[in-house]
Amino acid sequence: MRSDLRRNWVKILSISVGLVLAGFIITLLLLVATHPSPSAVIESLMTKEIQFAIYLSLATSVISTLLCILIAVPAAYSLARYDFWGKSFVSTILDLPLALPPLVAGVGLLLFFGTTPIGDFLESIGIVFVFTPLGIIIAQFFVNMPFMLRIMRSTFTDISPRYEYVACTLGCTNLQAIWRVTLPMAINGFLAGAVITWAKGIGEFGAALMIAGATRMKTETLPISLFLNMSCGELEMAISAAIILMVISLVSLYVFEYFGGSAKF
Amino acid sequence: MLTIEHISKDLGEFILDDVSLTVKDGEYFVIIGPTGAGKTILLETIAGIYPPDSGTVSLNERDVTFMPPRERNITMVYQDYMLFPHLTVAENIGFGLKNRKLPADEIAGKVAEISDIFGIGHLLHRYPSTLSGGEQQRAAISRAIVLEPSVLLLDEPLSALDGQTRERLRIELRRLHAAYKTTIIHITHNFEEVFSLASRVAVMHQGKIMQVGTPDEVFRHPNSEFIAEFVGVQNIFQGTCKITDGLSEVTVKGADGPHLICSSLCTENTNVTTTIRPEDIMVSCTKLASTARNSFAGTITDVADNGSMVRISVDTGLPFIAAVTRQGWCSLGAEIGGTVYLTVMAQSVHIF
Numbered sequence: 001m002r003s004d005l006r007r008n009w010v011k012i013l014s015i016s017v018g019l020v021l022a023g024f025i026i027t028l029l030l031l032v033a034t035h036p037s038p039s040a041v042i043e044s045l046m047t048k049e050i051q052f053a054i055y056l057s058l059a060t061s062v063i064s065t066l067l068c069i070l071i072a073v074p075a076a077y078s079l080a081r082y083d084f085w086g087k088s089f090v091s092t093i094l095d096l097p098l099a100l101p102p103l104v105a106g107v108g109l110l111l112f113f114g115t116t117p118i119g120d121f122l123e124s125i126g127i128v129f130v131f132t133p134l135g136i137i138i139a140q141f142f143v144n145m146p147f148m149l150r151i152m153r154s155t156f157t158d159i160s161p162r163y164e165y166v167a168c169t170l171g172c173t174n175l176q177a178i179w180r181v182t183l184p185m186a187i188n189g190f191l192a193g194a195v196i197t198w199a200k201g202i203g204e205f206g207a208a209l210m211i212a213g214a215t216r217m218k219t220e221t222l223p224i225s226l227f228l229n230m231s232c233g234e235l236e237m238a239i240s241a242a243i244i245l246m247v248i249s250l251v252s253l254y255v256f257e258y259f260g261g262s263a264k265f
Numbered sequence: 266m267l268t269i270e271h272i273s274k275d276l277g278e279f280i281l282d283d284v285s286l287t288v289k290d291g292e293y294f295v296i297i298g299p300t301g302a303g304k305t306i307l308l309e310t311i312a313g314i315y316p317p318d319s320g321t322v323s324l325n326e327r328d329v330t331f332m333p334p335r336e337r338n339i340t341m342v343y344q345d346y347m348l349f350p351h352l353t354v355a356e357n358i359g360f361g362l363k364n365r366k367l368p369a370d371e372i373a374g375k376v377a378e379i380s381d382i383f384g385i386g387h388l389l390h391r392y393p394s395t396l397s398g399g400e401q402q403r404a405a406i407s408r409a410i411v412l413e414p415s416v417l418l419l420d421e422p423l424s425a426l427d428g429q430t431r432e433r434l435r436i437e438l439r440r441l442h443a444a445y446k447t448t449i450i451h452i453t454h455n456f457e458e459v460f461s462l463a464s465r466v467a468v469m470h471q472g473k474i475m476q477v478g479t480p481d482e483v484f485r486h487p488n489s490e491f492i493a494e495f496v497g498v499q500n501i502f503q504g505t506c507k508i509t510d511g512l513s514e515v516t517v518k519g520a521d522g523p524h525l526i527c528s529s530l531c532t533e534n535t536n537v538t539t540t541i542r543p544e545d546i547m548v549s550c551t552k553l554a555s556t557a558r559n560s561f562a563g564t565i566t567d568v569a570d571n572g573s574m575v576r577i578s579v580d581t582g583l584p585f586i587a588a589v590t591r592q593g594w595c596s597l598g599a600e601i602g603g604t605v606y607l608t609v610m611a612q613s614v615h616i617f
Contacts, residue, residue: 171364
């Protein structure tokens with residue numbers, strides 16, 4: 001075949017790969033969404049079980065996201081602004097839960113809260129993580145904290161420390177400078193990070209399963225509900241849970257991109 | 266009075282090495298030096314952004330070395346403005362006043378007053394990103410000066426601006442200093458800013474202060490080879506501008522009386538600094554018949570060959586340095602002690 005400048009095979013081939021992949025994803029989503037009849041979905045949504053799962057998912061994911069914010073924001077700030085001994089080691093370790101299989105994280109959490117003196121102490125004062133919704137929260141927190149951390153770290157790195165310097169010469173303490181200047185400037189990264197952390201939290205399964213178990217109407221979040229109903233053949237219920245999770249992830253992804261999240265991750 | 270004694274600071278990439286300086290009240294002090302000389306970290310140390318590794322900073326005889334920035338009453342303006350993007354121009358300018366817990370109406374009054382002085386009064390409700398570079402820098406300077414600081418630090422405040430804006434803002438800075446008598450430390454690598462603004466100038470290199478003095482002293486009598494090379498500009502003369510027959514002439518006092526140098530236009534009866542680049546001077550053994558306005562006869566006092574160019578020092582009553590190509594020098598056939606004519610076009614004479 002004669003080569004022709006107007007026919008760039010690399011371009012045509014690589015674009016085709018992208019298009020096929022996108023088509024595959026859309027097909028899967030449509031299959032899930034169209035499998036049950038709409039009336040069956042609405043019926044499932046009305047059941048106590050799915051409503052409990054929605055409630056438990058929202059409650060645990062919101063709380064775990066707040067925890068992630070509380071811990072990840074200061075940690076990310078320190079990694080972006082200061083040099084300290086062992087910084088690159090700390091930085092790598094904080095990202096580790098990203099690469100770790102959630103099941104392994106879950107086993108670790110189970111051992112920590114089930115067999116160590118710290119876990120025993122917390123249990124003695126009534127804070128029980130094993131097989132409770134609290135366990136779901138700590139599992140979501142542990143697995144998803146790196147998302148918030150990474151996004152906030154690159155957001156803070158992108159903001160010149162000189163804004164804070166100027167704020168300090170204009171009468172701010174260090175903390176006021178962060179509060180009044182850096183954090184407002186970091187709002188987009190903050191929102192993108194919070195949304196993706198929340199969305200990942202709602203979908204968290206493996207680690208939560210390990211520490212909190214899968215008890216109907218007790219630790220039954222949407223993914224756990226999907227798993228339980230699938231295992232006992234309640235296909236309609238399972239897919240309703242799947243559809244909710246799907247909608248949440250689509251909306252979250254849109255919001256995440258809107259705030260420039262992918263550039264910061 | 267700001268006194269810095271033996272300040273050292275190692276930030277890895279940039280260092281300060283035993284820096285001592287005294288800046289008097291109301292002085293316009295310019296620090297000049299090549300990139301990486303440590304100029305910015307010197308300003309940031311004065312502002313209190315980092316503690317120095319050793320040495321002391323004192324302000325009006327009070328030791329402020331380890332005092333946090335907010336208690337120093339020293340404000341700072343950066344090259345890239347650093348206006349807070351989430352606040353309007355008015356909120357930016359009022360930021361420091363709000364920290365001082367002033368009542369809102371008093372803040373509004375002060376903000377309006379300072380912004381009018383800088384001609385940005387009509388921009389107060391806008392956000393910084395919608396402003397031009399010159400407007401942003403005016404807002405940044407307003408934000409710093411509205412607090413009536415003991416010392417105002419300017420870190421290359423004009424470097425990010427285009428030529429015309431830079432010139433206008435430079436004139437405004439001079440006006441501002443004359444009106445407020447604020448002590449200013451201004452960092453630059455632009456020689457024009459030194460001559461038009463500085464009461465005194467310091468040259469920095471590799472974290473050290475190499476020389477301090479009036480611009481004239483430093484540029485005419487560099488104390489080291491580095492400075493001689495760094496300042497590069499030669500043929501610097503101070504004089505008074507006068508316009509006769511539409512052409513401006515500068516009267517410069519020489520060793521043997523006044524000399525006239527024709528130049529491109531300047532305003533009448535102002536004190537100016539003229540510079541002529543050595544490359545812009547034509548050297549000949551006989552008087553050139555040319556349309557060039559400036560022709561001076563003089564004696565060669567020194568010749569320096571630095572490879573491709575030969576620098577000739579000529580005394581015409583004013584100490585000129587001319588640069589000619591090596592070939593030009595050979596074909597000229599002149600030597601030290603001989604008489605040559607220097608010819609300079611009026612538009613090659615720069616004035617600031």
